[in-house]
Amino acid sequence: MEEKRNHADWSDCLIFYDAGTGCRAGTSARKDEYDLLSGDTVSLSDPDHIYHVRCSYIRQPMVARSSSFSYCIPTFLFFDDSLEKLGVSQDYREKLTDCYRKLDSDIKDVYNGLSAKLQCLDTQHQGTAYFSPDEGGFRFNESADISKGLGAGNTFFHESAHMIDWLAGKGGTNITQLNNLTDAAQADYNDAISSIMGRENCTMEKAQNILSDELWNNPNESNCVSDIFGGLSGNKVSGAWGHRTEYWATRDRSIIGKEAFAEITADSACNGRNLAFTQKYMPRTCSAYRAIMKSIKGGIQV
Numbered sequence: 001m002e003e004k005r006n007h008a009d010w011s012d013c014l015i016f017y018d019a020g021t022g023c024r025a026g027t028s029a030r031k032d033e034y035d036l037l038s039g040d041t042v043s044l045s046d047p048d049h050i051y052h053v054r055c056s057y058i059r060q061p062m063v064a065r066s067s068s069f070s071y072c073i074p075t076f077l078f079f080d081d082s083l084e085k086l087g088v089s090q091d092y093r094e095k096l097t098d099c100y101r102k103l104d105s106d107i108k109d110v111y112n113g114l115s116a117k118l119q120c121l122d123t124q125h126q127g128t129a130y131f132s133p134d135e136g137g138f139r140f141n142e143s144a145d146i147s148k149g150l151g152a153g154n155t156f157f158h159e160s161a162h163m164i165d166w167l168a169g170k171g172g173t174n175i176t177q178l179n180n181l182t183d184a185a186q187a188d189y190n191d192a193i194s195s196i197m198g199r200e201n202c203t204m205e206k207a208q209n210i211l212s213d214e215l216w217n218n219p220n221e222s223n224c225v226s227d228i229f230g231g232l233s234g235n236k237v238s239g240a241w242g243h244r245t246e247y248w249a250t251r252d253r254s255i256i257g258k259e260a261f262a263e264i265t266a267d268s269a270c271n272g273r274n275l276a277f278t279q280k281y282m283p284r285t286c287s288a289y290r291a292i293m294k295s296i297k298g299g300i301q302v
């Protein structure tokens with residue numbers, strides 16, 4: 001049985017950055033190296049020591065001889081160390097980590113690259129979760145997020161995605177706004193309505209009712225489509241989830257793209273079936289979303 005060393009005993013481990021793929025680790029006394037992905041752990045041993053290393057992304061290509069703990073974990077690993085610092089429960093951390101592992105590598109890289117800038121201000125927030133640029137962070141309720149019908153972690157990924165959208169923007173304009181994500185959603189909505197009108201040979205009002213029924217028949221799967229199409233139609237098209245009409249009416253049109261970005265991120269992390277539904281009804285938005293994530297990743301200095 002190996003003794004598990006604490007962080008302070010990691011002073012002699014080496015972490016190598018391996019561009020694009022993650023990290024490799026070894027010790028000075030032992031040349032063996034291990035290919036690691038972010039979040040992986042490995043035990044390294046030399047004659048005198050056992051090192052337990054958890055890999056995180058390193059911002060700059062480097063070969064780091066670690067004389068301090070901070071080099072062993074050069075940037076805090078978002079889904080482990082940062083959550084630990086926030087004081088969220090072990091159970092919730094594990095759920096978020098499970099969600100995180102489902103993300104495409106581009107989105108994972110964005111989360112890791114911006115992890116030091118993400119700010120969660122309150123994990124026990126009473127009331128509706130939100131991100132505020134003025135407060136520079138987001139608030140949510142951990143236990144409510146565990147039991148949410150859209151999948152545990154949905155609120156966390158939704159609100160943190162709002163913050164990423166803002167962080168990746170320029171001069172106070174979010175990146176979804178710079179990339180006109182709302183226009184892509186509008187095109188998806190127009191396609192959906194005109195295809196029903198063509199298929200059923202019906203009026204727009206009738207097509208809106210048919211589309212709403214399709215969303216209601218898939219209440220959770222349609223959460224993103226329901227919200228976004230609701231925003232675009234003054235809630236004439238809507239299913240089981242969505243913002244109130246006043247919410248849309250009192251905000252700039254760019255809010256549609258902002259919400260789509262947050263909801264696609266949350267579904268990517270928490271529920272593949274929901275994401276597939278969004279992909280089916282909002283293909284242009286999903287494609288624009290992926291391009292935005294790639295561009296954010298490209299702008300992060302690793």
Ligand SMILES: [Zn+2]
Pocket residue numbers: 158162259262
């Ligand atoms: Zn939102």
